[in-house]
Amino acid sequence: MKYKILEKPGCEDAYDLIQDALRKKATIIIFACCKVSYEGRALSELNWGERIIMIKPDGAFLIHQEKKVEPVNWQPPKSRTRAYIKNDNLFLESHRRSPKELLTVEVKKVQFISYANMEDYEELEQAGYEKDMSDMIMEKPHMIEEGFTPTTREYSVEHGFIDILGKDSDNNLMILELKARKAGVTAVKQLRRYIQDMENTDNDYLREVNAEKKKIRGLLVAPSIMDDALELIEEEGIEFVSVEPPRELKRDKKVTLDFF
Template sequence: MSQKTEFLKPILSSELITTLNAAIGERMLILAGSCTAFFDGRIKSTLELGERILIIKKDLSILMHGVSGVKPLNWQKPKQGPISFLKEKNELVMHTKRKKTEEELWIRFRSIDFVILWAGSDFSSLEIYGDESDLVKYLVEHPSIIEKDLQILSTEFPTDVGYVDIKALDNKKKLLIIEVKKRKTTPSDAFQLKRYKDYFEKIEKKKVRAMLIAPSFPDKVRKYLENNDLESKEIDWKTIFPTISREKNVKIDDFF
């Protein structure tokens, strides 16, 4: 009964219902079959009959996946509320209701292909490096990549219009505001930089420089930057990627 992987008979019996309800929160449940679904919450969604996979993890997170795509068709975050199975009109019904938000999810299986209970565990951590904060950190440690004789003043400097990635002085002691993007820039990025420039020119009562650093600049963005006296610097992060490394998000999955 407490074997690592248990294959249940895919037949809608009261025994199945009992076993499923007992497994919730104890083992991961993987169930495939033909179902409909209804979600009522921040949004409403209905899903007509189709074949899908339902996964209920030990932390009570719910995932219902269709045959394609990375995003689940329906889901619920961990520990939002009790989950129960019941038999209704010859269908296997899963129901959950979030305690706080009153959001509800119903999944009704008309047929079942397989049901698995799996007792997996995981104590390792996902290490990630190479995100935006790593890039800012790297630039601060190697300012000459941006330009010669740059003096870094601060990072994540708070202003009324947001946090400035890098605040620095150039070789003529002129203030340089830098926004760093890991991805291709968008018009919004340029607008944001403009707000920073305006903010500092108002505060300092003199011209300041402002620069967007990113791997790619679409024409529209480049044009806006030029028209607004904003600078751009293209950096292909891959070229410095191998040299940066950092451990973060050292997160251990809870042990149930």
């Protein structure tokens, strides 16, 4: 990793380092006393304070305070950064073209500034989400019930996308709403809307999979369910199936003879 660090630089030295970093498409980190203004879809202003400024090679521009995970101001990737000196202060601007947005940072005093050319080609692998549950159920449908046949995923209806559609051993249509965490009333209400959408829809899907519309079964699939949600599914005639999402990352899977 190639990097450069300056402690308590003057305005011109800080400007020169930023220009050098922008040319080299490096990641820039600045600890400074600054003031921030934003104009675009809304207006905001943040008065003087000590903050962390981060500028990434993809154009992302973030300003962090000492608390909270999220930046207090930010611009997304593909924004364009420029620096200039005015009235003996360093100014940083981040321009976004569409929609038009401008984030302006006036820097009064820099405590620490650095840049580094980082190398990182890895993609984040995740497990334990609804997508992982969906993959697992499609691969092992019997975990929902014996005779369950999944037929499609992310099926579009008026109120959103049904996670999994399928049919049971009696050819009744089954609608699965998946939640990777404890399911609440909101999930039950969403599933109820999906059931109503399918009841009110005369489409070719049912004929394609030879499912019956006379009985539509709604199944809420999650590791556990809240008490108020359990009461609601009993009122609505919806079923609950307890399924834990997989916790194994793909990189942890080992190929054995069982694979063949």
